[in-house]
Amino acid sequence: xxxxxxxxxxxxxxxxxxxxxxxxxxxxxxxxxxxxxxxxxxxxxxxxxxxxxxxxxxxxxxxxxxxxxxxxxxxxxxxxxxxxxxxxxxxxxxxxxxxxxxxxxxxxxxxxxxxxxxxxxxxxxxxxxxxxxxxxxxxxxxxxxxxxxxxxxxxxxxxxxxxxxxxxxxxxxxxxxxxxxxxxxxxxxxxxxxxxxxxxxxxxxxxx
Numbered sequence: 001x002x003x004x005x006x007x008x009x010x011x012x013x014x015x016x017x018x019x020x021x022x023x024x025x026x027x028x029x030x031x032x033x034x035x036x037x038x039x040x041x042x043x044x045x046x047x048x049x050x051x052x053x054x055x056x057x058x059x060x061x062x063x064x065x066x067x068x069x070x071x072x073x074x075x076x077x078x079x080x081x082x083x084x085x086x087x088x089x090x091x092x093x094x095x096x097x098x099x100x101x102x103x104x105x106x107x108x109x110x111x112x113x114x115x116x117x118x119x120x121x122x123x124x125x126x127x128x129x130x131x132x133x134x135x136x137x138x139x140x141x142x143x144x145x146x147x148x149x150x151x152x153x154x155x156x157x158x159x160x161x162x163x164x165x166x167x168x169x170x171x172x173x174x175x176x177x178x179x180x181x182x183x184x185x186x187x188x189x190x191x192x193x194x195x196x197x198x199x200x201x202x203x204x205x206x207x208x
């Protein structure tokens with residue numbers, strides 16, 4: 001992952017970004033009888049103490065990435081939005097939506113991958129991540145925080161429907177870099193290939 005900014009540069013960049021993101025949040029249902037999700041720590045229910053190790057992830061992130069793998073003709077470029085929110089309980093909701101681009105910063109070609117899931121931090125420092133993909137694959141990851149702003153996980157189980165492509169293992173590394181961007185690398189073992197990089201992206205906070 002890219003090297004970070006100096007402390008003063010990072011603080012200045014975060015303050016400038018917050019001028020545009022601090023008042024934004026997820027669309028809300030005013031008549032919901034329970035606490036609504038929030039992706040903005042300034043708004044909504046108080047953050048559960050169990051989520052403090054994941055606090056930097058909370059928000060809505062948008063940017064671009066690259067997908068490569070021996071079984072495709074890529075690399076291909078994609079845009080992505082990741083939404084990480086909470087409702088006051090000790091878990092985070094996760095949604096990622098992607099769209100294929102015709103090149104870096106290019107036009108949208110078509111919708112691409114989607115996934116939804118939950119981050120569940122445990123008292124011993126273990127992180128559980130449950131993900132369901134629109135392709136018919138469900139994954140259970142376990143991991144830990146590497147630092148206060150980076151997290152590493154690997155699959156403990158992968159389940160797929162009869163119509164899904166073969167996926168046998170995956171790892172993910174997330175980190176906050178360069179003044180507050182979210183960067184990640186996803187490695188996959190699938191379609192008879194050994195574990196290797198599949199997607200990577202760098203996203204900027206747009207909410208929170």
